[in-house]
Amino acid sequence: MTYLRPTFRHPESPRNALGYTRQYYEGALSTLCAGCGHDSVSGAIIQACFELAIEPHRVAKLSGIGCSSKTPTYFLGNSHGFNSVHGRMPSVATGANLANRNLIYLGISGDGDTASIGMGQFVHALRRNLNITYIVMNNGCYGLTKGQDSATADEGSKNKTGHVNPFHGIDLCGLAIELGATFVARSFSGDKEQLIPLIKAALSHQGFALIDVLSPCVTFNNNPGSTKSYDYVREHMETTAAVDYIPEKAEITAHYAEGEACVVTLHDGSHVVLRKPDPTWQPTDRIAAMKRLHEAHQSGEILTGIIYLEPAGRDLHAMLNTTHRPLNTLREEDLCPGKEALNAINAENR
Amino acid sequence: MKPTDIRDPEYFHKVVDCQYACPAHTPVPEYIRLIAAGQYTEAYMLNWESNVFPGILGRTCDRPCEPACRRGRVEEKPVAICRLKRVAADYKGEVRSLLPQGPFPPNGKKIALIGGGPASLTVARDLAPLGYEIHLYDNQRKGGGMMLSQIPAFRLPESVLDEEVNYILDMGIHTHFNCYVSSMREVLAQDYDAIFVGTGAPRGSDLSKLPGRQEGAASIHIGIEWLANVAFEHIHSIGKRVIVLGGGNTAMDCCRTARRLGGEQVTVVVRSPFKDMKASPWEIEDALREGVTILNCMPPKAFIVENGRLKGVLFEHVEAVYDENGKRTLVPTGQPDTFIEADDVLIAIGQENAFPWIERDLGIEFGKWDMPVLDPVTFQSTHPKVFFGGDAALGPKNIITAVAHGHQAAISIHLFCTGQDLHRDRPAPTVNIFQQKMGVHEWLYDSYIVNDRRYAVPHAPEEVTLRNRRMEVELGFDPELAYKEAERCLNCDVQTVFTTSLCIECDACVDICPTSCITFTHNGDEDDLRTRLNAPANNRSQDLYVSDTLPTGRVMVKDENVCLHCGLCAERCPTSAWDMQKYLYQVTKACKIWDIARASVAEPV
Numbered sequence: 001m002t003y004l005r006p007t008f009r010h011p012e013s014p015r016n017a018l019g020y021t022r023q024y025y026e027g028a029l030s031t032l033c034a035g036c037g038h039d040s041v042s043g044a045i046i047q048a049c050f051e052l053a054i055e056p057h058r059v060a061k062l063s064g065i066g067c068s069s070k071t072p073t074y075f076l077g078n079s080h081g082f083n084s085v086h087g088r089m090p091s092v093a094t095g096a097n098l099a100n101r102n103l104i105y106l107g108i109s110g111d112g113d114t115a116s117i118g119m120g121q122f123v124h125a126l127r128r129n130l131n132i133t134y135i136v137m138n139n140g141c142y143g144l145t146k147g148q149d150s151a152t153a154d155e156g157s158k159n160k161t162g163h164v165n166p167f168h169g170i171d172l173c174g175l176a177i178e179l180g181a182t183f184v185a186r187s188f189s190g191d192k193e194q195l196i197p198l199i200k201a202a203l204s205h206q207g208f209a210l211i212d213v214l215s216p217c218v219t220f221n222n223n224p225g226s227t228k229s230y231d232y233v234r235e236h237m238e239t240t241a242a243v244d245y246i247p248e249k250a251e252i253t254a255h256y257a258e259g260e261a262c263v264v265t266l267h268d269g270s271h272v273v274l275r276k277p278d279p280t281w282q283p284t285d286r287i288a289a290m291k292r293l294h295e296a297h298q299s300g301e302i303l304t305g306i307i308y309l310e311p312a313g314r315d316l317h318a319m320l321n322t323t324h325r326p327l328n329t330l331r332e333e334d335l336c337p338g339k340e341a342l343n344a345i346n347a348e349n350r
Numbered sequence: 351m352k353p354t355d356i357r358d359p360e361y362f363h364k365v366v367d368c369q370y371a372c373p374a375h376t377p378v379p380e381y382i383r384l385i386a387a388g389q390y391t392e393a394y395m396l397n398w399e400s401n402v403f404p405g406i407l408g409r410t411c412d413r414p415c416e417p418a419c420r421r422g423r424v425e426e427k428p429v430a431i432c433r434l435k436r437v438a439a440d441y442k443g444e445v446r447s448l449l450p451q452g453p454f455p456p457n458g459k460k461i462a463l464i465g466g467g468p469a470s471l472t473v474a475r476d477l478a479p480l481g482y483e484i485h486l487y488d489n490q491r492k493g494g495g496m497m498l499s500q501i502p503a504f505r506l507p508e509s510v511l512d513e514e515v516n517y518i519l520d521m522g523i524h525t526h527f528n529c530y531v532s533s534m535r536e537v538l539a540q541d542y543d544a545i546f547v548g549t550g551a552p553r554g555s556d557l558s559k560l561p562g563r564q565e566g567a568a569s570i571h572i573g574i575e576w577l578a579n580v581a582f583e584h585i586h587s588i589g590k591r592v593i594v595l596g597g598g599n600t601a602m603d604c605c606r607t608a609r610r611l612g613g614e615q616v617t618v619v620v621r622s623p624f625k626d627m628k629a630s631p632w633e634i635e636d637a638l639r640e641g642v643t644i645l646n647c648m649p650p651k652a653f654i655v656e657n658g659r660l661k662g663v664l665f666e667h668v669e670a671v672y673d674e675n676g677k678r679t680l681v682p683t684g685q686p687d688t689f690i691e692a693d694d695v696l697i698a699i700g701q702e703n704a705f706p707w708i709e710r711d712l713g714i715e716f717g718k719w720d721m722p723v724l725d726p727v728t729f730q731s732t733h734p735k736v737f738f739g740g741d742a743a744l745g746p747k748n749i750i751t752a753v754a755h756g757h758q759a760a761i762s763i764h765l766f767c768t769g770q771d772l773h774r775d776r777p778a779p780t781v782n783i784f785q786q787k788m789g790v791h792e793w794l795y796d797s798y799i800v801n802d803r804r805y806a807v808p809h810a811p812e813e814v815t816l817r818n819r820r821m822e823v824e825l826g827f828d829p830e831l832a833y834k835e836a837e838r839c840l841n842c843d844v845q846t847v848f849t850t851s852l853c854i855e856c857d858a859c860v861d862i863c864p865t866s867c868i869t870f871t872h873n874g875d876e877d878d879l880r881t882r883l884n885a886p887a888n889n890r891s892q893d894l895y896v897s898d899t900l901p902t903g904r905v906m907v908k909d910e911n912v913c914l915h916c917g918l919c920a921e922r923c924p925t926s927a928w929d930m931q932k933y934l935y936q937v938t939k940a941c942k943i944w945d946i947a948r949a950s951v952a953e954p955v
Contacts, residue, residue, distance in 0.1 A: 003791065006799035006916050008424045010865045012886040022866075034790070035856040035924025043861035190857060218856060218924045230854050234902060 005029045017053035025050045027077040031070070037189030037215030037230075038068055038137045042075040044192050045106070045135075048199035049076060052247070060096060060103045064089040064118055067144050068110030068137035068215075076106075087118025090125035093132050094316070100326035101317055104203060105132040112142050115151040115170045126179040126208055131315040133202040133209045136172055137189070139217035140228035147220025158225030173307050174293050176210045177286055182313035183209035184289070186304045188233050189216065194304065197272075200245040201306070206267040207315045214302065238296055240281065240305040241274035266311045274306060283309040351876055351896045353905075356847065359781045362933045364893060365910050366843045368431055371418035373754035375779075375937045376400040378415055378431055379843040383795065385434055386836035388829065393438035395448055399944035400937070401753050402472050402518070403497075405510045408436025409824070410501055412599075412630065412748040420842050423889070424865070424912055427804040429838045433824075437832040439510070445517075450479040450943060452522045457481030459767045462542040464531050467495020468749045469548035469740030471518050472756025473763065476940040478521040480764060485542075486523050489530040491582075493519055496550050496741075497749065499578035500600065502607050503820040534708040534736075544735050544763045547708075547722075548752070551741040555700040557595070562653030562660075566695070569660035570653060573604045573698030580607055580819070587612045589693020593663050594618045595650055596698035597627035602634060604696040605642045610819035616642045617690060619663070621649040621680060623670045636823065640812060649680065651687060653695065662691040701746045721745065728762040728772040729755055737762055760940040777938035784932040786844055790921065793930055795844050796837070797917040805835045841915045845933045848906055850898040852927035859919035859928055860884065865912045868919060873905045883909055 005026075013021040025046045030039050049059065056078035063069035065086035072081050080103070084092040093107050114122050114136050125132070140153040147160055154169040176184045183205040187195045195213065202209035214233050216222050222229045227236075241262065248269040262274040264283060274283060281288060289308035296303035316322075323330065354361060364370050368378040376397060384393035397404035411432050419428030459482050463470040466488030474484050490498060493515040497506065519525055531537060537545055554572035557563055563570060569589070573596065579585040592613040594605045597620035608616045618637065620627055624646045627634065638644065648665040655661065667685040670678050703721060708714055715723040715732040722731050722738050729737050739759040740752030765772050786794040808825045815821045827835060860868050866885035873879070879894060880887040887894070887909040897906035920928040 004798070005862070005918065006864045006914050007801055008799060008864060008912075008914060010867075010885040010912055011423065012888065013866070014886070030862075030922075033924065034922045035854065035858045037856065039861050039922070040857040043857065190855060192857065216856070218854075222854075230856060231901075234855075 003029060003031075016050055018055065020050070020053075022046060022050045024078060025056060025076055027072070027074040030074045032067055032074075033219045035218035036067070037139060037213075037218070038071050039074065040189040040192065041135065041137050041195070041213050041215055042071050044189075044195040044199055046075045047192070048196050048203065051196070052200055052203060054104065054203070058102070058104055059106055061106050061108065062089050062093045062096065063108040064110075064113035066110040066113045066142075067139075067217075068108055069113055071137070072108050087113050087116070087121055089113065090118065090121035090130070094125060094128070094130055097130055097132065097316070098322065098327075100328065101131070101322070101324070102326050105130075106203070107132050107134040109134065109136050111136060111138045111140060111150040111152040111172075115172060119151075123175070123179055126176055126181050126210075128316045129180055129182055129207045129313055129319070131206055131208070131317065133199070133205075133211070135199070136210070136212045137215040138172070138212050138228070139215050139221055140169070140226070141217050141221040143217040143220055147217065154227040157227040158223065160220050160223045160226075164225075171293065171297065172210065172212045174290060176208070177289050177293070177308045180208070181210050181308070182207035182310040183306075184308040185210070185306045186212045186214070186302070188214045188237060188302075188304060190230055190234065191237070191304075194239070194243060197243045197245040198306065201243065201266070201270075201272045204245070204266050204268050204270045205309075205311065207310075207313045233302060236300060236302045238301040238303050240283075240292070240303065240307060241277035243306055244273040244275060246271040246273060264309055264311055272306065272309065283307075286310070351873060351879060351894065353850075353898045354893070354895045356895075359779055359935060361893070362845045363779075363935045365845060366933070366935065367418040367420050368415035368429075369843065369935065371414045372401075373414065373751045374401045374757065375754075375935065376415075377843065377934055377936060379839055379841050380934060381438060382429070382431070382434055382836045382839040383841070385437055386796070386833055386839075390438050390441040391443045391445060391448070394442040394445060395944045397435055397438055398445070398449075398517075399939070401750060402475055402756070403468060403514045403749065403753065404435050405439030405514050406497055406506060407750060408432060408434075408439050409506050409510070410497070411435070411750055414750070420840050420912070421838060424840075424914065425803070430804055430807070430827075430835050433807050433827055434832060434836055437827050437829070440826050441829060448944070449517055450521065450941075452478070454479050454481045454522065456483060459483065459543045460541060461485070461763060462537055462540070462545045463487065464537065464545065464547045465495060465549035465740075465742065466490065466493040466525075466527070467548055467550050467740060467752065468497060469742070469752040469756045469759070470495070470546060471515060472753045473546050473548070473739065473760045474523050475518045475521065475943075476757060476760035477764060478518075478523060479941045479943075482767075484523045485526060486519075487526045487529050487531050489528065491527055493525065493527070495548070496574075499581050500574050500603070502577065502603050503581070504606065504610065504815060504823050505603070507820070507822050532707050534712055534714070538712060538735070542735070543767050544737060546759055546763065547736065547738045547742050548740045548756070549705070549742045551701040551703045551746040553702045553704040554697065555702055557650065557697055557699070560650060560653060562655045565655040565658065566653040566660035569693060570695045570697065573600045573696045574701060576696055577603060577607060580611065585611070589613070591615045591662075591691055591693045592617070592696065593690055593692040593694075594696045594698055595663075596620065596700070597622060597629055597646075598698060598700070599629045599633050600701070601696075601698035602629045602637045604698045605637050606640055607819060608694075608696065609640050609642065609816055613694075617692075618642055618644045619648050619650065619665060619690070620644065620646050621668070622678075623647055626670065626678070640816060647680070648688065654689065660692065660695065662689055663695060664689050701741075703742060703745060705742075719745070725772070727758070727776070729759040730762055730766070730772060734766065757937060757939055761938075764940045780936040780938055782934040784934070786917075786930040786932055787920070787926075793844075793917055795841050795930070795932065797841070797844075797915075797930070799840065799914050799916050800837045802834060802838055804838070805831050843933050843935075844915050844917070844930050846895075846908065846913060846915070846919060847929045847931045848895065848897050848908070849927050849929070850900060850906070852925045853897070853900055853906065854925055854927075855900055855902055855904070856924060858922040858924065862918045862922045864916065864918065865914055867909050867911070867913045869907045870900070870904045871907060872903065873899070879907055883907060885909065887911065
């Protein structure tokens with residue numbers, strides 16, 4: 001029986017800028033179903049963090065409840081983690097972020113955790129443009145309770161029992177654009193070529209970065225008639241543009257013909273290159289993004305890639321003008337600056 | 351690349367690195383699993399079928415399997431395959447009743463085997479059960495050939511040798527010992543239907559042109575002759591200061607034997623650098639442990655003899671210079687020569703074939719280096735009745751190669767004697783495939799990968815072994831250590847079998863694979879694909895396993911190089927597109943000796 005992964009790795013495993021191999025970013029062996037899309041998302045997160053050479057102790061993984069929310073155990077085993085109450089991850093993340101803005105926040109949630117029980121929390125994190133990468137592992141069903149339709153299940157999608165969903169599905173990307181997220185993307189667990197650069201860009205983005213990852217439930221929602229099966233997603237995927245992530249220090253060496261690429265520079269100086277986009281599309285145009293989403297929905301396509309990106313948006317800390325230092329580093333003299341400082345403030349108000 | 355044809359028996363055979371590297375293709379992982387299970391008798395029989403001398407080889411094999419072992423590419427050291435084989439021999443139960451039981455009904459054919467070493471004995475074993483009347487000739491007093499005369503008893507106890515030689519001789523072989531065959535013409539004149547020559551490489555190279563060689567002859571000995579004289583108890587002692595010339599395994603046997611016969615200051619002097627020495631690393635290690643000094647880059651210049659007595663040897667100093675093709679030249683450094691005092695010198699610089707007894711007008715053609723011209727597959731000489739094998743066929747190699755030759759020569763002789771074509775009618779290898787799946791996380795084989803490093807074989811204390819040349823130095827693994835060492839085996843014969851039509855491209859195998867062997871990507875030629883895999887794929891001696899085109903237009907590419915055969919890809923595969931299947935490959939012998947599938951628990955697929 002193998003519930004343990006061998007510790008041997010490829011003897012020529014590449015090392016990143018910190019000297020770590022990919023192994024340093026791995027977690028425990030997954031206990032999800034064999035073939036679960038979520039494991040691929042975990043794999044993509046490991047690869048993205050490895051390639052970005054993130055120091056694992058600078059990452060805080062937060063999750064709620066559900067198959068998706070179990071996954072932080074399966075990646076970044078050397079990072080901080082908080083497995084919160086069902087649907088309550090956004091508030092815990094908000095609190096953590098306000099207490100220590102120096103960490104990289106990675107929220108992991110599912111369609112139930114986000115679009116059903118956690119909807120009330122999710123929308124407020126969006127409108128506050130909390131600085132977090134928020135990944136939804138979206139499989140359109142409640143896998144942990146045997147596959148009932150979730151709130152993101154598409155109208156007309158058939159589940160494993162043959163039941164056809166009569167309700168309109170919630171489009172998390174549309175909701176996020178509507179409510180103030182500044183990085184909105186959709187991807188597919190089975191397409192790491194797209195997913196990895198998206199995660200790298202999202203982790204580098206300052207503000208709320210949503211990646212809605214279609215991640216098939218291989219056990220309960222991978223049947224013919226389901227709109228979230230491996231086959232269906234592959235057949236209906238449409239992309240706004242191919243995404244390259246170029247870190248801050250690297251130069252953009254490739255040359256792109258006029259209109260061939262659109263380069264967006266993020267807050268930290270890194271670049272997102274969108275290759276071969278529709279010439280009329282601007283990633284920073286919120287209205288166009290909404291229109292594009294609706295058009296794709298109407299034509300039965302699943303729109304993936306970066307859908308909306310506004311690198312200049314102000315995040316929660318900027319809006320609240322909070323201290324730049326983590327709260328645990330504030331000493332008594334910082335918090336109680338004394339009588340003279342009080343007098344100065346009082347004098348300003350006289 | 352074209353999809354890999356896994357129906358070709360050689361594809362998966364090559365993945366079992368140890369078995370593939372073994373000249374006799376012994377099913378190594380299968381017998382290691384049997385040892386781990388405590389089934390020593392079955393492990394022994396599996397070996398006996400394949401390599402005829404498990405107890406002997408478990409102590410003396412050149413172990414081509416170990417440098418090939420996949421474990422050595424994943425961590426520091428390979429599995430101690432050779433010494434595990436010895437465990438099977440040491441702890442086996444009664445095996446005589448499992449051997450082919452004579453008397454065998456005669457088939458009317460008569461075979462002569464010239465030489466009583468491993469090649470001839472293998473031919474005898476493979477042919478005797480088929481009813482051949484076999485006559486074995488050897489100039490020694492009993493069977494074993496060089497295993498008897500050249501391998502010192504502290505590495506191979508005579509009882510172990512006799513036991514395994516006698517298993518064969520007791521199958522009704524007509525032995526003619528103490529009988530030197532001096533004329534092939536005479537042998538051919540007798541009524542033999544076929545003749546097999548397994549006379550080895552009996553002549554030790556000499557340094558006859560070196561000054562002082564003749565004058566000092568009384569104290570200068572040819573290594574293999576000296577070893578034989580020690581084995582046959584003609585020699586019981588040697589001087590206190592001994593120089594051994596040469597850097598191969600015979601030199602190691604010479605210096606260690608010298609240490610046991612009174613040599614106190616034993617120095618091995620080698621022309622080449624240490625790293626180029628031909629001796630197996632473990633032999634060198636054992637010699638050093640026993641207080642032998644090894645000096646390198648010093649070719650001998652002259653034997654210094656005074657008043658008819660050997661004083662020592664004069665050596666010059668060289669350094670190895672390699673050209674861009676890696677070809678080595680030894681260039682004198684100009685350092686002053688070194689004189690080393692010695693009472694005796696042993697020359698162990700190589701062995702040569704010698705066929706003075708084969709007349710050259712019999713239709714047996716000799717070619718380069720006066721070696722017989724042979725068909726490399728059938729081992730038949732240009733005289734249809736005469737076959738060669740072992741060192742006599744292709745020059746000095748090792749026991750396991752001689753055994754492999756013996757099997758093939760036996761097949762050839764049988765085909766020849768039954769009027770069949772030696773090439774067309776050769777039997778193909780036997781392959782059995784067994785599914786290993788028992789449950790979601792359960793396999794018939796022990797798939798867990800232990801982290802243990804290689805276990806050392808316990809040795810008897812030197813103060814005892816150096817006083818008695820017959821005392822075996824290595825004590826062998828006990829069952830507990832054997833189990834631990836056996837668990838290090840990666841079960842490379844349990845193959846990862848991929849079924850393209852079942853794959854849904856969920857990437858689960860890619861994500862779980864500890865050594866990043868698996869990649870889904872667009873097809874290309876091999877050079878191109880090797881640059882696009884998830885992990886470096888620079889070991890070109892290891893194949894890429896490529897699937898048919900998948901629905902997304904991609905292919906699955908698996909680099910076999912460092913696959914741990916842990917089965918996680920198959921455990922994480924939702925559709926069983928990956929399956930773990932035990933692949934037993936067996937070289938077909940002239941007769942069926944032991945059914946490899948017998949010890950297996952599952953039915954063949």
